[in-house]
Amino acid sequence: MSNADQGGTAALELEGLEKSFGPTRIIRGVDLTIVRGERHAVIGPNGAGKSTLFHLISGHYRPTSGRIRLDGRDITGLSPEQINRRGLARSFQITNIFPQLSVWENVRCATLWAMGYRYNFWRDIDGLDDVRLRTEEILGQINLIERWDMPAGMLAYAEQRALEIGLALASDADILLLDEPMAGMSHAESQHMVELIRKVSENRTLLMIEHDMGVVFNLADRISVLVYGEIIASDTPERIKANADVQRAYLGTEVA
Incomplete structure (x- = not known):
């Protein structure tokens, strides 16, 4: 049983999070709680706002409104360096070495x-x-x-x-944010990376964006689906697979 199933202390909390660029709303009132010790994946179609959401959490963007709490402490508007010192580290879509x-x-x-x-x-x-x-x-x-x-x-x-x-x-850091860690990898490379992430995330909280659904369903304790800047579902992998709204909005299938 995962930490999410058991309940537990919130490692990261997003409350009414909004981000607009001019008149364009990218993130639209996201409420999300990541439980300490869980592996949590955010999925969604291109343009859903996933990277923008990570920029907000890690301090690279300031939210238009809403709050972000790390271990119960408000980190809204802090710089990436300040947030990192409070125990959150992030990798990016593009390798940064x-x-x-x-x-x-x-x-x-x-x-x-x-x-x-x-x-x-x-x-x-x-x-x-x-x-x-x-x-x-x-x-x-x-x-x-x-x-x-x-x-x-x-x-x-x-x-x-x-x-x-x-x-x-x-x-x-106690909390790791990984932005598409499998991007550009072969199947064999992805399998090695899954095992690496599984190993290094032990005793940590993991939040990741990933497009490879095989990886997501294999690795995540809980999955949140972001569509047009809104979380339409947040649940276990099994329930996300069976969710009719997710199938229509994200997987592109019609449910009888």
């Missing part, structure tokens, strides 16, 4: 910041054992320890996506 730096250096940079080490030209970062151990731990989690000295830009695409998840893990 430092391609010229090695895999090790990418993760170490994120680890340094998360562990409180700020810019200091006089500090020997190679001598920071706590940073080294944490960097090794993350590379092990994302299965890139053998690629540690390779320039990140030389990694295979799926490995770059795994590295980006590693950068999110470096912040030691």
Whole structure:
């Protein structure tokens, strides 16, 4: 039984969330609660507002109205850096790494910041054992320890996506937002990524956008369907599959 079935503490709460660009309403009064420890997927057709919703949660956009709470604390309007420090990390649709730096250096940079080490030209970062151990731990989690000295830009695409998840893990966030983590991957690569996400999301809360329905139904405890900026259903995978409104609005089928 998932955490969502059992009930539990809310990790993330959206209340009456709205976002307009000029006269165009993109997000239209979204109410959604993500329970601590669950894996929650947001699905919907192109243009439904899924990425805009993630931009609002992660602080890249300010909502037109409504509230966002993280662990019960209001984070509405805070910057991405402030939200990250409160325990939420995000990956993007487009891979966001430092391609010229090695895999090790990418993760170490994120680890340094998360562990409180700020810019200091006089500090020997190679001598920071706590940073080294944490960097090794993350590379092990994302299965890139053998690629540690390779320039990140030389990694295979799926490995770059795994590295980006590693950068999110470096912040030691309790809540992970993953925006289309399987985009552009082959079936075999997607299967590896599913297992990676399953592993790294243990003891964390996961909220993801994903178009691959096989992945969604395999990985998510609960699914919310966003259509034209509104949540039309939020339920277990089995009930979402059987929901007539979802089949008509999202799957494009008519229910007798």
